[in-house]
Amino acid sequence: MTSSLSAQGAQVAFGAIQQDTSLPVEVTSEELAVNQADGTAIFTGNVVVGQGEMRLTAPRVLVVYREDTRGIDRMEATGGVTLVSGPDAAEADRADYSIDQGTIVMTGNVLLTQLGSALSSDKMTVQLDLGTAQMSGRVRTVLQTGD
Template identity: 45%
Template sequence: MMILRALVLTTFGLLAGAVHAQTAAIGFGQGNFDRAAPVEVAADSLEVDQATGRATLTGNVVIAQGDLRLSANLVTVDYATTGGTRSIERLNATGDVLIVAGEDAAEGQEAVYTLGTSDILLSGDVLVTQGGNTLAGDRLAINLESGAGTVTGRVRTTLQP
């Protein structure tokens, strides 16, 4: 409902010609994300640098956590060590990035996913698809736990009647 309201308001603003939309709030992934779910990874190659605690995945990278899927050409994985336990802190994806959460999808050129806060920042010709509706802009910031998201930049939308 929140996305429909935001899309309608954005559309009326564009049609009126008086508002040049720079921001649009959306719902993404319905807010039922389980950040405690295991992270599954597939890629054509994996390189691990023990000194920096960074792993680099290249070629057809697909990362899944619950019903969240992130795919890209290249993903670097940053780890954090707390109390002697190493865990994934952040994923940095580049090249044809696609994020799917339930029936919602977003694509762009770069994404940073911070696992501890469940925040994703997607940038570079962002396109969000929800049902038959689309919303495009320069950047998308979403929180997977709440489902709240904001598209910024030159925001454009297409609504299906």
């Protein structure tokens, strides 16, 4: 028997472990365009962002550097994004990663899969250092209730 559940918000665990957001960020892609004037870099083509156990993939990632050019301020992934941490995976149209806050905000057709369960929503905010995620905006899941 299955049961469908809809709600306005839900908090769930995300990732097998808490993510250390001070670890280096590695980005690989097919192409890179750097704009020294505004302190940005655009990675395109099979972009993979890795930090510790976390992997984010997207067709395009904009990296915005801090004004002092000492590190990354934020990253904006667009064009269909997949985020994997441990056994958990999430997909969305867009993901915005704030490095200092240790948060990833995924928006647009968010789908989270965990151990055979799936949740969908309009928005998911992942707190990497806590290993949690808050889903909001028409959250839906199907719960397995037995055999």
